[in-house]
Amino acid sequence: MIPSYTLASGHEMPAMGLGTGTIGKDHRVAAIRTALELGYPLVDTADSYNNHDQVAEGMKGFDRESIFISSKVPADKCHYDDVIATCEKNLGELQTDYIDMYLIHSPAWEIPLEETFAGLAEVVKRGWVRSVGVSNFGEELLAASCDAAAANGLPLSNNQLEVHPLLYDWELLDFCAERNVLVTAYGPLAVGRVFENETLVQIAAECGRDVSQVTLRWLLHKGTVPIPASKSPEHLAGNLQVFEFELTADQIERIDAIDEWVRVYAGKTWKLRKQRTPREER
Ligand SMILES: NC(=O)c1ccc[n+]([C@@H]2O[C@H](COP(=O)([O-])OP(=O)(O)OC[C@H]3O[C@@H](n4cnc5c(N)ncnc54)[C@H](OP(=O)(O)O)[C@@H]3O)[C@@H](O)[C@H]2O)c1
Numbered sequence: 598m599i600p601s602y603t604l605a606s607g608h609e610m611p612a613m614g615l616g617t618g619t620i621g622k623d624h625r626v627a628a629i630r631t632a633l634e635l636g637y638p639l640v641d642t643a644d645s646y647n648n649h650d651q652v653a654e655g656m657k658g659f660d661r662e663s664i665f666i667s668s669k670v671p672a673d674k675c676h677y678d679d680v681i682a683t684c685e686k687n688l689g690e691l692q693t694d695y696i697d698m699y700l701i702h703s704p705a706w707e708i709p710l711e712e713t714f715a716g717l718a719e720v721v722k723r724g725w726v727r728s729v730g731v732s733n734f735g736e737e738l739l740a741a742s743c744d745a746a747a748a749n750g751l752p753l754s755n756n757q758l759e760v761h762p763l764l765y766d767w768e769l770l771d772f773c774a775e776r777n778v779l780v781t782a783y784g785p786l787a788v789g790r791v792f793e794n795e796t797l798v799q800i801a802a803e804c805g806r807d808v809s810q811v812t813l814r815w816l817l818h819k820g821t822v823p824i825p826a827s828k829s830p831e832h833l834a835g836n837l838q839v840f841e842f843e844l845t846a847d848q849i850e851r852i853d854a855i856d857e858w859v860r861v862y863a864g865k866t867w868k869l870r871k872q873r874t875p876r877e878e879r
Contacts, residue, residue, distance in 0.1 A: 599638050605752035605777045606728035611665050614639025616826035618646040624828035629655025631830050641824045643669035649690030667698040672705035680716025684725050699726040703733040710745035718749035730755025733867045736772045757781040762852050763859040766870050782816045785823035788861050796855050800848050813839040815852045
C-alpha cells in the first residue's frame with residue numbers, strides 16, 4: 598500500500614507516481630497499464646504532452662477512483678477563458694469527469710495570477726478539478742500564487758519541480774513546506790544522471806539496492822512525491838520497491854551533501870535558483 602499526503606485542499610495525494618511525459622509514444626499505453634497493474638496510484642500528464650488519449654487508453658478497466666491524475670494547463674492557456682476551455686478539453690481527452698490535480702505548467706509572466714486562479718477556482722467549482730497547484734515556480738512566484746489562490750478561495754496544494762540528489766534546492770523545498778505546498782519531484786533520476794554519482798553508487802551497495810531506489814527513497818525522506826518515468830516493466834517494479842527499506846540518517850546526510858547543481862530542465866523564463874546555497878548557511 599502506497600502512503601499518501603493530505604493536501605492543503607483536504608484531498609489525499611499518493612506519495613509516488615508515474616511520469617508519462619517522457620515515455621516514448623509507442624511504449625506509453627503499455628507502461629501505464631503495467632504501472633497500474635503493479636499498484637502505481639498516480640499518473641502525471643499535461644496538456645502539452647499530447648498524450649491524454651493514451652493515458653485514457655492505459656487506464657481503461659481500472660477503477661478511476663483508485664487513480665490520482667495530475668495534469669497541467671500550459672502557460673499560454675492561462676487566461677480565464679482558456680483555463681476553463683483547456684480543462685474541459687483535457688477531461689474529454691482523459692475520458693474522465695474530474696482531474697485530481699491541475700497545475701499551471703510554468704510561469705505565465707504576462708498573465709495576472711489572479712486571473713488564472715479565478716479560472717482554476719471556476720473549474721474546481723464545476724467539479725472538474727479537485728486540487729490546484731503550480732509547476733516550475735520559485736519562492737517569489739509561489740508566494741504570489743498562494744495569495745492569488747487564497748483571494749479566489751482556493752488553497753494552493755502542489756508545486757511540481759525538478760528535484761533529485763544532483764539538484765537539491767533545500768531552500769525552495771523548505772519554502773514550500775512552510776506554506777503547506779506539497780512538492781512533486783519530476784526528473785527524479787535526473788533523467789539517468791544519478792546512476793553515475795559515486796556517493797549514490799556507494800550507498801546503493803551498502804543497502805543492497807540500486808541507485809534508482811536509493812534516489813527515490815531519499816526523495817521520499819525529503820517529503821516529495823517522485824514521479825519517475827519508465828517504459829521498462831523491470832524498472833517500474835523496482836522503483837515501486839522503494840517503500841520496502843529506509844536510509845540511515847548518515848546516508849541521508851551524505852546524499853544531502855552531494856555538491857552538484859545539475860538542472861536537466863532549464864526553462865529560460867522560470868527564474869529558479871541558479872546555484873546551490875551552501876548548507877552551512879542554512
Ligand atoms: N512539470 C514539468 O515541467 C516537467 C518537466 C519534465 C518532466 N516532468 C514529468 O516528470 C516525469 C519524469 O521525468 P523524466 O522522465 O524526465 O526523468 P526521470 O524519471 O528522472 O528519468 C527517466 C529515465 O530514467 C530511466 N529509468 C527509470 N527507472 C529506472 C531504473 N530503475 N533503472 C534504470 N533506469 C531507469 C528511464 O529509462 P527506462 O524507460 O529504460 O526505464 C528513463 O530514461 C516526466 O515523464 C513528466 O511526467 C515534468
